[in-house]
Amino acid sequence: MNHPPLFVNAKMINYIIRRLLGAIPTWLLVGLVAFLIIHLTPGDPAAVMLGPEATHTGIEVLRERLGLNKPFLIQLRDWYLGILHGDLGYSFFLGRSVAAALWERLPVTFTLAVCAMLVAVFIGVPLGVIAALHPNKLQDTIAMGISLLGLSVPEFVMGLALIYVFAVLLRWFPAGGYVSFTENFPRALLHIAMPASSLGFIQAALIARMTRAAMLEVLNADFIHTARAKGLPEATVIWRHAFRNAMLPIITVIGLAFTLLLGGAFITEVVFRIPGMGLLTISAVKRRDYPVVQGALLILASFVLLMNLLVDLAYAYFDPRIQYD
Amino acid sequence: MLTSILEFNMIEKKFIKIIKKIKQNPSLTIGGLWFGLLCLAVLLAPSLVHVDPLTINYMAILEPPSRAHLMGTDELGRDVFSRVLYGGRISLAIGAAVAVLTGIIGAAIGLICGYFSKIDFVLMRLMDVLMAFPSLLLGLAMMAALGFSAFNVVIALSLAYMPRTVRVVRSVALATRQQNFIEAAKALGASTPRILFRHMLPAAVPVLVVQQTFIFAYAVLGEATLSFAGVGIQPPTPTLGNIIGDAQPFMQNAPWIVFFAGGVIMAYVLFLNLLGDGLREIVDPKRRYARI
Numbered sequence: 036m037n038h039p040p041l042f043v044n045a046k047m048i049n050y051i052i053r054r055l056l057g058a059i060p061t062w063l064l065v066g067l068v069a070f071l072i073i074h075l076t077p078g079d080p081a082a083v084m085l086g087p088e089a090t091h092t093g094i095e096v097l098r099e100r101l102g103l104n105k106p107f108l109i110q111l112r113d114w115y116l117g118i119l120h121g122d123l124g125y126s127f128f129l130g131r132s133v134a135a136a137l138w139e140r141l142p143v144t145f146t147l148a149v150c151a152m153l154v155a156v157f158i159g160v161p162l163g164v165i166a167a168l169h170p171n172k173l174q175d176t177i178a179m180g181i182s183l184l185g186l187s188v189p190e191f192v193m194g195l196a197l198i199y200v201f202a203v204l205l206r207w208f209p210a211g212g213y214v215s216f217t218e219n220f221p222r223a224l225l226h227i228a229m230p231a232s233s234l235g236f237i238q239a240a241l242i243a244r245m246t247r248a249a250m251l252e253v254l255n256a257d258f259i260h261t262a263r264a265k266g267l268p269e270a271t272v273i274w275r276h277a278f279r280n281a282m283l284p285i286i287t288v289i290g291l292a293f294t295l296l297l298g299g300a301f302i303t304e305v306v307f308r309i310p311g312m313g314l315l316t317i318s319a320v321k322r323r324d325y326p327v328v329q330g331a332l333l334i335l336a337s338f339v340l341l342m343n344l345l346v347d348l349a350y351a352y353f354d355p356r357i358q359y360d
Numbered sequence: 361m362l363t364s365i366l367e368f369n370m371i372e373k374k375f376i377k378i379i380k381k382i383k384q385n386p387s388l389t390i391g392g393l394w395f396g397l398l399c400l401a402v403l404l405a406p407s408l409v410h411v412d413p414l415t416i417n418y419m420a421i422l423e424p425p426s427r428a429h430l431m432g433t434d435e436l437g438r439d440v441f442s443r444v445l446y447g448g449r450i451s452l453a454i455g456a457a458v459a460v461l462t463g464i465i466g467a468a469i470g471l472i473c474g475y476f477s478k479i480d481f482v483l484m485r486l487m488d489v490l491m492a493f494p495s496l497l498l499g500l501a502m503m504a505a506l507g508f509s510a511f512n513v514v515i516a517l518s519l520a521y522m523p524r525t526v527r528v529v530r531s532v533a534l535a536t537r538q539q540n541f542i543e544a545a546k547a548l549g550a551s552t553p554r555i556l557f558r559h560m561l562p563a564a565v566p567v568l569v570v571q572q573t574f575i576f577a578y579a580v581l582g583e584a585t586l587s588f589a590g591v592g593i594q595p596p597t598p599t600l601g602n603i604i605g606d607a608q609p610f611m612q613n614a615p616w617i618v619f620f621a622g623g624v625i626m627a628y629v630l631f632l633n634l635l636g637d638g639l640r641e642i643v644d645p646k647r648r649y650a651r652i
Contacts, residue, residue, distance in 0.1 A: 064489040075505040083507075183637075187630035189581050189601075191588050192622035195608065199615050298494025302585055306608075316497075320504040320591045328504045336492045343492075 047351065054347055062340055063115075069333040070114045073101075073325040084127075084323050097127070101326075123333065124326035128319070133330040136315065141334070143213055143311035147234065148293065148300050150227050154235025155242055155292060160285065162239065163246025164278065170251060178243060185240025190299050194233040194306035201229060211308035230307045234299050238292045245288035249281040256280075283350060290346035294339045381642070388638025395631035398624075402452055405445040413438060413446040413598050422614040431620040435610055440603070440617050444624050447598035451580050451628065454514055458579035461518045463572045466525025467564065471556045473526065474533020484530070487523040495520035499582055503591045513592050517582045521575050528571045532564040566643040573636035577629045584625050600625045 073080050081097040082089055098104050101124075102113060117123065123133040159182075166178035202210035208229050216223040253259065254277050262272045301313030308314070312331055319327035382389050401408065411429075417437030425432045431440035473480040490498070495517075502516030536542060537560070545559050586592030587601030595602055600621050607617035 061485065061488055061492065064485070065492050068489060068493070069501075072501050072505045075502070077506070183630065183633055186633055187577070187626050189584050189588075189622065189625055189629075191585065191604065192618070192625065195604070195611060195618050195622065199611055199618070203612055203615075294492075294494050298496035301496060301500070302589060305589055316500065317589050317591065320500050320589075323504055325504065328501050332493065332497060332501050335494060335497055339492045339494065 050351060051348065054344060058340055058344055062337065065336040065340065066115060066118060066333060067111075069329045069336070070111060072329050072332065073103075074107075076325075079103075080323075080325060084325065100125070100127070118333065123330035126319070126324055126327050128322050128324045129327070133326045136327065137312055137330050137334055140310065140312045140315055142215075143309060144297070144300050144304065144313060146216065147227065147230055147303065147309060147311060148296050150231035151234035151238065151296055151300065151303075152289070152293060154231050155238035155296070156289065158236065159239035159242030160246050162243035163285075164250055164273075166243065166247040167250030167254060168273065175247075179247070182240040182243040185237050185243075188237065190234060190237055190302045191306050193236060194230065194303055197229045197233050198306070211306075213307075213309040213311070230303045230309060233306075234296060234303045237299065238296050241292055241295070242285070242288055246281070246285050249284040250277060253277045253281045286349055287346055290342050293342050297335050297338065385638050385641055387634045387641065391631045391634025391636070391638050394627070395635055398448070398628060398631065399452060402445055402448040405442075405449060409439065409442040409445055411439040411442045413443040414596050415439070422610060424614075425616055432614065432616050434603070434607060434614070434617055440620060443598040443603055444600065444621050447600045447603055447621070448624055448628070450510065450593060450597070450599045451583055451601075451625070454510060454517070454583045455576045455580040455628075455632075457514045458517045458521065458582075459572045459576040461514065462522045462525045462575055463568060465518070466522045467529045467561065467568055469522075470526045470529025471533050471560055471564065473530040475537055475552075475556060475560065480530070483526075487526050490519070490523045493520075495578075496582065496585060499586055500589075500591060503586060508591060508594050510593050510597075513583055513586060516586075517579050520582065521578055524575065525568070525571055528567050529564045532567055533560050536560050536563045570636055570640045570643055573632060573639060577632035577636065580625065580628050580632070 076083055079094065079098070081094045081101060081103060085093055085097060102110055105113070121134055123137070125131070126133050126136060129136050162178045162182060166175040166182075169175050198210050201208045209226055212226055214223040214226045259272060259277055262276045263269075267276075300311065301316060303309070304311045304313035305317055312334075316328060316331040318324075319331070415438060417433070420429070420433050420437040422435055423429055423433040423437075429439050429441060431444060434440055434443070469483060473483050493501075498520040499513075499516045502519060503512060506512040506515060542555060542559055545555050550559070583592060583599065584601035584604075587599045588605040590602070590605055592601060593599045595606060603621040604618050607614065607621070611618055
């Protein structure tokens with residue numbers, strides 16, 4: 036199979052534009068869900084935020100500052116206008132703007148997610164391929180057994196087990212904390228190794244299962260029999276003919292896994308005390324700091340939508356059969 | 361006499377056939393059996409342990425496992441075995457509640473989506489929106505909105521996992537709608553609810569059961585995660601998640617608490633996943649191990 040030519044014709048541009056336009060209503064609805072979070076609260080959100088010892092005037096002041104006294108539709112308009120201006124509201128607990136607080140921690144969560152994704156792909160894809168090459172044999176059972184284990188261990192238990200073995204007993208890795216890659220590369224690697232492995236291993240389970248299914252489907256196709264009949268070496272058949280064609284569903288599941296991974300990263304951050312968006316958001320949930328929760332929800336969901344978009348575009352690019360209409 | 365012998369033979373043959381099927385499907389047997397045993401253990405908790413999970417004993421803090429305390433004691437001297445059993449009850453109840461709730465509502469929405477193409481477009485966009493949120497994050501946000509209680513955990517997790525059920529049921533409904541017997545039922549004047557629930561629902565039941573088994577597993581994990589983070593069910597009520605959350609600071613001195621409680625969560629989810637895989641093998645053997 037030759038590389039798909041890098042052609043960007045009018046039809047494809049048309050497809051990309053329509054796909055982008057199609058994402059706008061979904062994104063607006065995502066914004067609506069984030070907006071509604073504060074309004075789902077039974078009772079007065081301002082009173083909930085301030086706790087049982089709040090004074091009447093205190094609640095009234097907070098309601099005013101949160102804009103809760105305005106009519107519902109005006110609040111909604113202000114929320115969307117704010118997003119367009121990069122303004123996600125103000126956190127009174129943090130004493131700063133939500134956008135700034137989240138933006139500052141975004142690179143940390145993103146680094147963790149990307150490292151975990153690398154771990155997941157490097158474990159998951161080979162595991163799935165091995166399982167698919169020996170269906171229902173010992174290799175398959177072992178690979179799928181490992182994957183089943185990954186699907187069944189809670190992220191935080193995996194993380195705590197790694198901490199106990201590699202930080203408490205063996206003292207190979209630090210038990211937590213975060214060092215940025217630009218600051219000190221080797222130390223950053225040392226700090227991210229355990230969190231990324233614990234998070235990545237769990238996603239590897241999912242990727243392994245989807246890779247197996249995708250590979251099996253392709254391996255039974257006629258063109259594989261033809262390739263074997265031609266006398267091509269088995270490695271060529273597997274990697275050049277089968278794997279490349281199984282790539283599409285694998286890319287899809289990697290896109291999907293990234294969503295799960297971002298969610299999982301939140302808990303991993305709690306376990307390893309990594310100062311990312313997750314640690315911030317979970318403490319915000321505990322304090323009922325609504326603006327931070329709403330902001331985190333919006334930012335992550337926007338990322339997920341963007342990922343879905345990229346997966347769709349990758350699909351269109353890798354599979355020339357896909358019609359752009 | 362003869363007929364009864366023949367009948368008996370028939371039953372015997374059927375029975376052997378079932379046994380054979382189960383033998384060929386170890387996932388189902390192992391998963392089902394062990395999950396059943398675990399369920400039994402937590403249901404019988406009051407007769408298995410005689411120590412109250414909430415009794416504080418400052419004379420026995422962070423004791424290692426012993427005959428008196430099978431899984432040791434925690435930082436307040438509470439019996440971990442008893443807490444794990446009672447905590448397992450709550451985890452199980454929440455998992456089951458989420459599986460049933462998403463099953464009923466998700467199946468209804470899925471059938472409606474699969475049958476009415478106009479409503480389908482709108483509802484599926486809404487599901488896309490829900491799917492855009494990582495389910496854990498949606499759960500967290502719902503907990504922030506609703507407040508921390510067992511009931512709210514069920515609501516939050518159900519909302520987070522429902523789109524998965526809807527998608528699965530919808531895809532079956534879309535395929536079933538095209539079939540002749542639905543046309544026949546329509547021609548006979550069957551009402552829409554009758555077509556949906558008498559004719560289309562049975563076709564979706566097998567995949568629904570498989571999917572709900574997996575959602576049960578996800579929900580046990582989800583509840584444990586929320587409680588671990590401190591935004592689910594609140595202490596002193598023990599749940600598998602908050603037992604681990606409470607024990608985390610004492611990992612260095614008393615690692616067994618984390619490992620016992622973590623092992624129990626893992627066992628639950630593992631056997632549920634095995635059970636789901638086993639059921640999937642019967643329902644849809646081609647898609648073995650695949651899932652959403």
